Amino acid sequence: MLDSKIPPGKLEEKWNDYKGHVKLVNPANKRKLEVIVVGTGLAGASAAASLGEMGYRVKAYCFQDSPRRAHSIAAQGGINAAKNYQNDGDSVFRLFYDTVKGGDYRSREANVHRLAEVSVNIIDQCVAQGVPFAREYGGLLNNRSFGGTQVKRTFYAAGQTGQQLLIGAYQALERQVALGNVTMYSRHEMLDIVKIDGKARGIICRNLITGGLERHFGHAVLLCSGGYGNVFYLSTNAMGSNVTAAWKAHKKGAYFGNPCFTQIHPTCIPVTGDHQSKLTLMSESLRNDGRIWVPKKKDDPRKANDIPEDERDYYLERRYPAFGNLVPRDVASRAAKERCDAGYGVGTTKQAVYLDFKYNLINKYGRTEAGKQGIENPDQETLIRLGKEVVKEEYGNLFDMYEKITGENPYEVPMRIYPAVHYTMGGLWVDYELMTSVTGLYALGECNFSDHGANRLGASALMQGLADGYFVIPYTLGNYLADEIGTKPIPTTHEAFVEAEKAVADRINKLMSIKGKQSVESLHKRLGKIMWEKCGMARNEKGLKEAIEEIRALKKEFWSDVRIPGEINEMNPELDKANRVADFIELGELMCLDALNRAESCGGHFREESQTEEGEALRHDDRFMYVSAWEYKGDSDWNLNKEELNYDVIKPTQRNYK
Amino acid sequence: MNLTLKVWKQKNKDVRGSFETYQVSNISSEMSFLEMFDVLNEQLVHEGKEPIAFDHDCREGICGMCSMYINGRPHGPWHGTTTCQLHMRAFKDGDTIVVEPWRANSFPVLKDLIVDRGAFDRIIQAGGFISVNTGNAQDGNNIPIEKEKADQAFAAAACIGCGACVAACKNSSAMLFLSAKVSHLALLPQGAPERKTRALKMIAQMDKEGFGACTNTGACEAVCPKEISLDNIARLNKEYLGAAATIDK
Numbered sequence: 001m002l003d004s005k006i007p008p009g010k011l012e013e014k015w016n017d018y019k020g021h022v023k024l025v026n027p028a029n030k031r032k033l034e035v036i037v038v039g040t041g042l043a044g045a046s047a048a049a050s051l052g053e054m055g056y057r058v059k060a061y062c063f064q065d066s067p068r069r070a071h072s073i074a075a076q077g078g079i080n081a082a083k084n085y086q087n088d089g090d091s092v093f094r095l096f097y098d099t100v101k102g103g104d105y106r107s108r109e110a111n112v113h114r115l116a117e118v119s120v121n122i123i124d125q126c127v128a129q130g131v132p133f134a135r136e137y138g139g140l141l142n143n144r145s146f147g148g149t150q151v152k153r154t155f156y157a158a159g160q161t162g163q164q165l166l167i168g169a170y171q172a173l174e175r176q177v178a179l180g181n182v183t184m185y186s187r188h189e190m191l192d193i194v195k196i197d198g199k200a201r202g203i204i205c206r207n208l209i210t211g212g213l214e215r216h217f218g219h220a221v222l223l224c225s226g227g228y229g230n231v232f233y234l235s236t237n238a239m240g241s242n243v244t245a246a247w248k249a250h251k252k253g254a255y256f257g258n259p260c261f262t263q264i265h266p267t268c269i270p271v272t273g274d275h276q277s278k279l280t281l282m283s284e285s286l287r288n289d290g291r292i293w294v295p296k297k298k299d300d301p302r303k304a305n306d307i308p309e310d311e312r313d314y315y316l317e318r319r320y321p322a323f324g325n326l327v328p329r330d331v332a333s334r335a336a337k338e339r340c341d342a343g344y345g346v347g348t349t350k351q352a353v354y355l356d357f358k359y360n361l362i363n364k365y366g367r368t369e370a371g372k373q374g375i376e377n378p379d380q381e382t383l384i385r386l387g388k389e390v391v392k393e394e395y396g397n398l399f400d401m402y403e404k405i406t407g408e409n410p411y412e413v414p415m416r417i418y419p420a421v422h423y424t425m426g427g428l429w430v431d432y433e434l435m436t437s438v439t440g441l442y443a444l445g446e447c448n449f450s451d452h453g454a455n456r457l458g459a460s461a462l463m464q465g466l467a468d469g470y471f472v473i474p475y476t477l478g479n480y481l482a483d484e485i486g487t488k489p490i491p492t493t494h495e496a497f498v499e500a501e502k503a504v505a506d507r508i509n510k511l512m513s514i515k516g517k518q519s520v521e522s523l524h525k526r527l528g529k530i531m532w533e534k535c536g537m538a539r540n541e542k543g544l545k546e547a548i549e550e551i552r553a554l555k556k557e558f559w560s561d562v563r564i565p566g567e568i569n570e571m572n573p574e575l576d577k578a579n580r581v582a583d584f585i586e587l588g589e590l591m592c593l594d595a596l597n598r599a600e601s602c603g604g605h606f607r608e609e610s611q612t613e614e615g616e617a618l619r620h621d622d623r624f625m626y627v628s629a630w631e632y633k634g635d636s637d638w639n640l641n642k643e644e645l646n647y648d649v650i651k652p653t654q655r656n657y658k
Numbered sequence: 659m660n661l662t663l664k665v666w667k668q669k670n671k672d673v674r675g676s677f678e679t680y681q682v683s684n685i686s687s688e689m690s691f692l693e694m695f696d697v698l699n700e701q702l703v704h705e706g707k708e709p710i711a712f713d714h715d716c717r718e719g720i721c722g723m724c725s726m727y728i729n730g731r732p733h734g735p736w737h738g739t740t741t742c743q744l745h746m747r748a749f750k751d752g753d754t755i756v757v758e759p760w761r762a763n764s765f766p767v768l769k770d771l772i773v774d775r776g777a778f779d780r781i782i783q784a785g786g787f788i789s790v791n792t793g794n795a796q797d798g799n800n801i802p803i804e805k806e807k808a809d810q811a812f813a814a815a816a817c818i819g820c821g822a823c824v825a826a827c828k829n830s831s832a833m834l835f836l837s838a839k840v841s842h843l844a845l846l847p848q849g850a851p852e853r854k855t856r857a858l859k860m861i862a863q864m865d866k867e868g869f870g871a872c873t874n875t876g877a878c879e880a881v882c883p884k885e886i887s888l889d890n891i892a893r894l895n896k897e898y899l900g901a902a903a904t905i906d907k
Binding site for chain 1: 669670686688689690692693696697699700702703704706707708709711713714715716717718719720721722723736738739743744745747768769772774775776778779782783784786787788789790791792793794795796797798799801802803804805808809811812815816818819842843846848849
């Protein structure tokens with residue numbers, strides 16, 4: 001069993017006690033310590049900025065041209081915090097409870113409680129930085145509701161919350177760059193971890209402009225490199241989002257936690273054809289104001305607006321009256337799949353359901369606005385006009401985006417949506433201090449496995465990324481570095497650096513020398529298809545076993561027939577992509593292996609063999625109340641370590657959103 | 659649809675580039691502009707040629723990475739749209755499309771359609787922030803902000819830093835980019851203490867980077883994918899003049 005180093009004591013006192021007793025590094029010593037931060041999204045930028053402010057010498061790396069491009073920027077709907085500004089019964093405990101329940105009892109109580117505790121500090125910090133959150137007319141902060149909860153605790157900035165939070169963290173980071181506390185390396189990709197005497201001491205990275213390899217030393221290395229949803233080829237992730245940094249760490253000894261836990265987000269714009277390069281999310285916050293339905297009649301040929309009210313099946317409201325359209329993501333996604341598989345899907349591909357705003361345009365916003373403006377007995381047209389104005393303010397950018405992509409106006413006709421891969425709850429296994437199983441190597445944000453269990457609730461990813469970066473790592477890192485103050489910077493001529501660089505160079509040479517016939521893109525697409533069909537929204541033993549064989553065959557094909565044009569020592573996006581896809585292939589196999597091992601359904605992981613009579617996910621707490629932490633032993637060879645999960649405060653039950 | 663593409667090819671920043679002509683066929687109107695480029699690049703890889711390098715990442719119009727100058731207009735023909743959100747519905751069968759990188763001395767071409775926009779980061783480093791360390795914040799609701807002001811600050815903060823404004827400007831001025839950041843922070847009470855130094859330092863950095871001056875032609879606003887308003891430039895000028903006239907030297 002793995003030791004997660006959870007501090008003793010009562011749940012609500014653990015973090016405070018920890019902070020009160022943790023080792024500190026004095027300011028003069030901080031200046032002698034170098035910290036490497038890989039990735040500059042919410043977790044990375046907030047960590048790099050905060051550590052820079054504290055006086056550490058930070059080096060930050062991103063593969064994009066600027067830290068402001070990291071994919072956190074695309075998060076739309078909001079960020080949760082237990083402020084209870086709405087006086088609707090929220091509290092740290094309730095946020096903690098909702099998150100543990102939402103994660104289907106596969107997360108660590110102590111971590112989640114800490115997350116809920118610091119959530120309130122995040123909002124304060126962001127406001128102080130100038131993040132322009134939505135406000136009420138009285139000048140105070142506004143909230144909206146999100147799935148899996150019954151309170152309004154989500155702070156937002158229209159449909160661009162991630163952008164505004166990332167810009168806040170980015171600006172804090174750039175301020176530290178200007179002060180000389182952080183050195184920024186953009187267009188750099190980490191390609192290996194350097195370990196000396198069992199501790200992470202640096203990285204090898206490729207300068208993506210010149211193609212040259214570089215060695216960088218750090219007393220500690222923080223990976224904040226995001227999730228691995230692009231293993232499915234089609235996902236809502238950015239094109240460059242990849243698992244490479246985490247995977248290299250895994251191969252150097254960091255255990256991979258719950259790799260099969262992927263989040264399929266219910267409301268995305270459906271696939272239109274083979275040319276599709278990525279999928280676009282429509283924020284979960286839209287489920288606040290939109291009602292999801294399909295026709296009651298199979299293969300109904302009528303247009304959405306021609307189908308009368310009593311011939312529509314609002315299936316979420318029907319199946320889950322208590323939470324209705326705001327059930328958690330895994331539940332909503334499976335329900336959409338169930339309706340489409342049963343033949344009630346809409347649109348040309350029949351792989352879509354409607355998300356309809358008309359009811360709330362009129363009844364919720366239209367009537368309130370009419371009241372505010374003193375319009376008596378407004379007609380339907382006036383109500384719709386007034387409602388549209390409010391919706392435009394709340395979600396304008398999302399509606400515009402939908403129209404640009406589909407050519408349809410969602411103010412007039414319902415959106416067509418279908419689930420798509422969005423987030424990965426799995427990631428590098430970390431202890432309470434966010435340290436991986438490699439000493440001195442940390443993982444923050446989506447890159448780690450820690451807080452969301454088997455399903456993440458909406459508006460919790462931004463919260464976790466910033467919690468890890470602003471409020472957790474500044475404390476926990478000191479506990480390690482306090483013992484490293486005597487360690488002098490290790491010259492990068494050390495043999496460990498030389499060997500690591502050579503291994504990276506050898507692999508790149510090997511890739512370039514294959515000179516086969518198939519493009520990286522086409523092989524990636526094939527991997528995605530295997531993963532989506534056999535390790536996607538529903539999984540079963542037979543499919544997973546097949547998938548593992550297919551992925552192994554694909555790996556052989558990749559390494560014998562991939563074609564990468566261009567040269568090594570120049571800017572070469574095809575080579576960058578090949579490096580990433582090679583890692584995705586290996587990860588895909590591990591995901592299937594993990595999904596096969598976990599013969600239960602929980603959260604986003606739905607094993608068809610394990611469901612209730614009503615088709616809900618059925619857990620087996622007696623056998624699977626643990627985190628799978630996979631240890632890399634060699635090519636297609638892993639050892640399963642387990643971290644037992646203990647629920648001292650919450651009693652796990654069958655999740656009920658009815 | 660079948661299309662002819664004339665695309666800027668340039669091996670690296672030290673050599674001269676030139677246009678190459680390509681043909682693509684069977685392009686669906688449902689594809690995005692970048693998916694059309696994916697098709698072309700697949701074709702080139704299969705022909706054993708080098709694909710076209712271009713910047714792109716989120717493909718949902720928010721990261722600001724994509725940067726193509728399409729038929730003489732940054733981000734192409736659609737108003738308020740990034741290249742990645744432009745769809746092939748905007749074109750018709752038989753069209754010839756000319757694609758260039760951003761053109762500005764301060765954005766040197768790195769390869770093909772990829773430019774170096776590091777100058778934007780350095781402008782932010784000069785003062786585009788509020789100096790508050792982690793852990794110093796008071797309760798978020800202790801700072802009430804007029805809704806209208808907060809909305810205006812948000813509209814300015816929506817800038818994605820893509821650089822279309824610079825590419826469209828005949829002077830290669832970065833005033834719209836810079837003014838969006840100055841406005842965002844000047845409109846909020848949290849930004850007040852550093853208001854003067856921020857405007858002065860950021861302008862000084864912009865000049866140092868070699869961006870041109872603003873002559874109010876409004877080309878930047880016309881092509882901005884996030885529809886950042888020229889009003890921000892007016893506000894920046896006010897901020898700058900006020901700061902220059904009153905700051906203690």
